[in-house]
Amino acid sequence: MAGIPYTEALSRYQIAAPRPLRDSSLAVADLLEQFHPDYLKNSTVELKVGANKGDRCHRDLARILQSDSRIDDLALAGVEVLETDVLVIGGGGAGCTAAITAAEQGVEVMLATKLKLGDSNTVMAEGGIQASIEPSDTPQMHYDDTLRAGHHLSDKALVELLAMSGPEVVRWLIQQGMQFEVNKYGDLLTRKPGGASAPRVVYYRDYTGLEMMRVLRESVRNCKVVVREFSPVVDLLSDESGHCAGAVLSNLSMDAYTVVRARQVILASGGIGRLHLNQFPTSNHFGATGDGLVLAYRLGAKLRDLDSFQYHPTGMAYPCHMMGSLITEGVRSAGVQILNALGERFVEELNPRDHVAAAIIRECAEGRGVLTEKGVGVWLDTPTLERQQPGIFERRFPKLVQRGKQGSVDPRQIPMLIYPTLHYQNGGVVIDVNGQSTVPGLYCVGEVSGGIHGRNRLMGNALLELVVFGRRAALHAAANLRRSGYHRVSLEHLSNMRRELMRLGEDMTYKGPQLFPDYANFDNDPDYRDLNYRIILGELGARIRKLVST
Amino acid sequence: MVKKMVSAKINGHAVTAPDSMNIIQAYWHAGFPRISGVGCLEGVCGSCRVMVRRVDSGKVTAELACQTMIEEGMQVQFLSFQTPKQHTYRLADFKNSWDVQSQFFDIFPEVSHCRHCGGCDVVCPKDIDVENGVGLAAMGRFREAGELFVECVMCNLCKSGCPEQIAPNQVGLFARRVTAYFHIRPSNLINRLEAIRRGEFRITR
Numbered sequence: 001m002a003g004i005p006y007t008e009a010l011s012r013y014q015i016a017a018p019r020p021l022r023d024s025s026l027a028v029a030d031l032l033e034q035f036h037p038d039y040l041k042n043s044t045v046e047l048k049v050g051a052n053k054g055d056r057c058h059r060d061l062a063r064i065l066q067s068d069s070r071i072d073d074l075a076l077a078g079v080e081v082l083e084t085d086v087l088v089i090g091g092g093g094a095g096c097t098a099a100i101t102a103a104e105q106g107v108e109v110m111l112a113t114k115l116k117l118g119d120s121n122t123v124m125a126e127g128g129i130q131a132s133i134e135p136s137d138t139p140q141m142h143y144d145d146t147l148r149a150g151h152h153l154s155d156k157a158l159v160e161l162l163a164m165s166g167p168e169v170v171r172w173l174i175q176q177g178m179q180f181e182v183n184k185y186g187d188l189l190t191r192k193p194g195g196a197s198a199p200r201v202v203y204y205r206d207y208t209g210l211e212m213m214r215v216l217r218e219s220v221r222n223c224k225v226v227v228r229e230f231s232p233v234v235d236l237l238s239d240e241s242g243h244c245a246g247a248v249l250s251n252l253s254m255d256a257y258t259v260v261r262a263r264q265v266i267l268a269s270g271g272i273g274r275l276h277l278n279q280f281p282t283s284n285h286f287g288a289t290g291d292g293l294v295l296a297y298r299l300g301a302k303l304r305d306l307d308s309f310q311y312h313p314t315g316m317a318y319p320c321h322m323m324g325s326l327i328t329e330g331v332r333s334a335g336v337q338i339l340n341a342l343g344e345r346f347v348e349e350l351n352p353r354d355h356v357a358a359a360i361i362r363e364c365a366e367g368r369g370v371l372t373e374k375g376v377g378v379w380l381d382t383p384t385l386e387r388q389q390p391g392i393f394e395r396r397f398p399k400l401v402q403r404g405k406q407g408s409v410d411p412r413q414i415p416m417l418i419y420p421t422l423h424y425q426n427g428g429v430v431i432d433v434n435g436q437s438t439v440p441g442l443y444c445v446g447e448v449s450g451g452i453h454g455r456n457r458l459m460g461n462a463l464l465e466l467v468v469f470g471r472r473a474a475l476h477a478a479a480n481l482r483r484s485g486y487h488r489v490s491l492e493h494l495s496n497m498r499r500e501l502m503r504l505g506e507d508m509t510y511k512g513p514q515l516f517p518d519y520a521n522f523d524n525d526p527d528y529r530d531l532n533y534r535i536i537l538g539e540l541g542a543r544i545r546k547l548v549s550t
Numbered sequence: 551m552v553k554k555m556v557s558a559k560i561n562g563h564a565v566t567a568p569d570s571m572n573i574i575q576a577y578w579h580a581g582f583p584r585i586s587g588v589g590c591l592e593g594v595c596g597s598c599r600v601m602v603r604r605v606d607s608g609k610v611t612a613e614l615a616c617q618t619m620i621e622e623g624m625q626v627q628f629l630s631f632q633t634p635k636q637h638t639y640r641l642a643d644f645k646n647s648w649d650v651q652s653q654f655f656d657i658f659p660e661v662s663h664c665r666h667c668g669g670c671d672v673v674c675p676k677d678i679d680v681e682n683g684v685g686l687a688a689m690g691r692f693r694e695a696g697e698l699f700v701e702c703v704m705c706n707l708c709k710s711g712c713p714e715q716i717a718p719n720q721v722g723l724f725a726r727r728v729t730a731y732f733h734i735r736p737s738n739l740i741n742r743l744e745a746i747r748r749g750e751f752r753i754t755r
Contacts, residue, residue, distance in 0.1 A: 116597055116631055118704070119589045133742045139751045160753045167742045174734050177641055177727025179696075188736040207700065210594050214704055215730075218723055221636045230586060252586060285595070286588045321570050321619075325592045398701065403592070406617060521583035 001376055002367035004341040006318065006417070009370040009379075012343060013415055017384045019337060019345040026362075028355055035358040035365065037278045037311055037420075038455070044307045049500045050297050051438070057306035060275050064290055065297050065306075066501060067512030069494050070234045071248060071257070076491070079257045084110040084226070086477055087247060087262035089233050089292070092120025093209075093463065094268035094446025096216035097470030100176075102266075103223040105478035110260060111225050112249050114232040114269075114287045114515065118217040121270055121285050121447065122466065125209025126328035126399060127193070128201035129173075129467075130460035131166030134190055137198035139163040146461060149195040149352045150426075150454020153305070157433050158452045158469075162461065165468045170202055172467065178215045180204055191333040193459035195352035199333075201460040206328045206399040212463065231258070232515050236265065236295045236442070238493040243482070244299055244442035245489045261489050264441055264477035267292050268470065271425040271447040272309070274517040281324025282422040283315055286520070291513035292448035296429045299493055301437040301444070305427025308455040313338075313356040315421025317370075317377030319407040324421040327380065327400060329353075329459045334392060339379040339415070340368040354456040357420040370417055377419040382411035424462065426453045435473030441482070443473040558624040565620075573615035573626055574598060587628045593617045596705030599629040599675075612673040612707045631706075637720055647732040651690035658721055661688050663714040670718045673711035676701045680708050680718045687725045693733070696726035 004012075024031065033039050044056045049066060057065065086102045088095045091113030099111045113119070132142045142163035147154055170188070174180070180202050181189040190199040204211040220227065230252040237259070239245040246261040269292030273284025282288070297303060314327040332338075332349045338356070340346055340363045347359035360378050363369055369376040386393055393401050393412050404411045428450030435443040446466040453461060501508060516522040553568040560577045567576035574591065577584050589597030598615035605623030615628065639657045644650055655662060661684060670680035679698050686695035699722030708718040745751060 115586070115589060116595070119595050119597055123595050124590050124592060131739075131742075133736075133738045135738070139746070140753050143753050156755050160755065163753060164746065164751070167739055167746060170739055171743060174730050175641070177723075177730045179726060179730045179734065180736075182734065182736060186734070186736055187738045205700070207594075210703065214702070214723055215727060217704070218720075218727070222638050222640055285590050319570070321572060321575060322592075399594070402701075406593070516585055519578050520585050520588065521578065521581065522585055524583055 003369040003371040035362040051302040064512040090268035091117040093122030094466035094470040098474040101474035112228040123213040126206040128203030129463040153454035155451035169467045194350040240488040266443040280422040283326035289514040294513040302430045304450045308426040310424035311357040311420035312423035317419040318417035320374045336385045337381045377417040379415040386412040434476035445469040556622040560626040576620040596703035660716045669711035670708035673707040692725040
């Protein structure tokens with residue numbers, strides 16, 4: 001790739017402002033089509049089985065959606081069986097919100113999470129939460145901005161709820177004990193997200209997610225919720241009517257499966273960044289491997305927008321060991337400029353994320369990027385912002401300053417090198433206004449759900465979404481518990497998909513859900529050998545079945 | 551940007567990796583599996599707690615593995631993450647803010663046993679002024695105490711470092727939560743909530 005080496009480009013860089021914007025010479029639609037990773041040739045395939053048969057889907061996602069299960073009925077003989085009213089899967093923001101809310105309704109709640117309670121993308125969120133509270137703003141503007149940014153492909157009923165609920169959500173969070181930035185009169189401060197028509201994001205420094213997660217985790221611990229940590233779900237359970245009826249938990253520390261029979265299941269398992277789609281680095285948590293999509297799809301749930309992902313424009317590109325980690329959009333809200341290796345400004349920084357990301361990728365592809373040992377990037381002109389607003393980094397972006405220290409790059413002195421990083425799954429499981437999927441008894445909330453963001457999400461709408469729909473789903477689930485639960489609970493739903501995959505001659509050696517990224521060597525870990533041993537047993541079973549069927 | 555290879559010991563295994571990697575990356579790089587004790591990989595989830603001894607040093611320090619670069623001769627041990635017994639309280643049970651201080655010691659009775667040994671300060675991977683924060687909370691200065699815990703990632707190391715088993719991070723979080731619960735009353739938010747309640751805002755699709 002052509003470009004200017006890091007040291008040379010840095011020596012050319014100068015603090016100067018404001019810089020004129022270079023003419024783009026490309027219409028937005030063309031820019032996206034030519035440079036946004038969603039449009040990369042051969043990156044999508046058609047799904048061959050399931051509720052979305054025939055739909056376009058990212059190649060790597062299709063692989064896990066059409067994977068074979070890690071278990072079969074054999075694996076469940078003699079395992080521990082538990083029962084609960086509501087089972088919440090996922091211990092991030094959405095899962096904790098749902099668990100707290102359901103517990104308030106007086107029903108039995110169990111929360112199972114793959115790692116530690118609170119380990120999630122929520123804890124890493126920096127920018128803030130959208131809520132139209134400024135006099136210059138209205139819920140209607142929030143609604144319109146969200147639809148426009150998503151290219152008018154969102155589910156309007158969901159967006160309407162999202163926009164109308166913003167202020168109430170902030171109030172709820174404050175009552176959980178979450179702090180926000182306020183001015184000297186105690187009014188909430190707001191930031192303007194890229195692609196929005198008014199300042200609307202409330203925040204806490206660049207630690208909004210950390211502040212939110214600490215508080216929600218503490219709330220969960222202080223109400224009657226049974227928490228099972230280090231317990232990834234390997235499949236959902238169904239009953240004879242096709243209703244979701246619980247889940248099979250594996251247990252990372254005890255080498256054992258547990259069957260949890262539940263009257264309602266709320267899936268809040270998050271996103272997909274750690275699949276590193278299109279070989280992109282990611283800003284996501286270690287556990288974000290798209291497990292929930294696989295679980296729901298196998299049970300017959302309809303998904304949507306499986307070829308649309310968000311690449312956050314400002315992922316770190318230098319130093320190389322920090323590649324992909326996030327620099328908040330709040331820095332752009334504060335007025336920072338983005339420059340290519342020649343020191344030119346080439347994009348309006350507060351355009352929607354897909355637009356800014358595509359523009360950065362274009363600069364680098366056309367040879368105007370800064371080259372490092374492992375990659376390429378453009379400048380985020382942080383020193384100029386510090387010059388214009390002295391002390392802003394220390395006051396507003398302490399996490400960025402910390403990260404700079406760790407990478408020996410002080411953002412106040414040296415511009416940060418950035419390149420888009422895989423950040424968010426725009427689509428997901430189709431839900432209604434109560435978070436219900438197309439499968440009875442299965443609710444999906446947070447990043448695993450789809451329909452709110454269309455093909456591009458606005459900053460601050462993810463943290464908002466997970467509270468709005470986490471609460472709605474929990475209230476609806478608790479109020480509609482099935483009287484008759486637990487009839488003929490099984491993995492029966494797996495066999496149909498398995499048969500179909502075999503008939504199509506699909507490769508059945510790949511087992512899903514993925515649970516952890518390849519580089520963690522999960523499948524070779526002696527600590528978890530029983531889980532993997534069972535995979536081997538499962539493979540043997542599959543081979544025998546294949547022999548029998550032929 | 552020359553890559554230097556270094557040798558270290560992680561969980562008793564000899565590991566060779568470039569010095570541009572953090573401890574987790576180095577362990578993976580050497581082909582060892584690691585899952586529990588890995589989280590956000592950017593220092594905010596508090597999962598990857600390790601004990602570290604550097605070459606020529608008798609001192610053992612507590613750190614976060616994703617925030618610590620691998621060094622020649624380093625010895626590292628991952629700590630399992632134990633979820634300590636919680637102090638339970640519900641914000642909704644405080645009927646008004648005048649009662650918080652009197653109830654604080656009912657919830658956190660160990661706080662009055664603080665020996666001022668500084669153990670919590672030594673182990674904190676975020677360099678928080680932990681002991682001072684606990685002291686401020688004990689004096690009822692909750693807002694001030696909470697301010698010290700802004701960067702706390704709830705890794706629980708301070709609790710491990712406390713001979714009296716105080717949970718300083720939970721004290722810090724308590725201080726922050728009561729501050730928000732009782733004192734954040736933004737007029738811009740309240741005005742908007744009122745207007746929505748009166749039906750002044752509707753969305754036209």
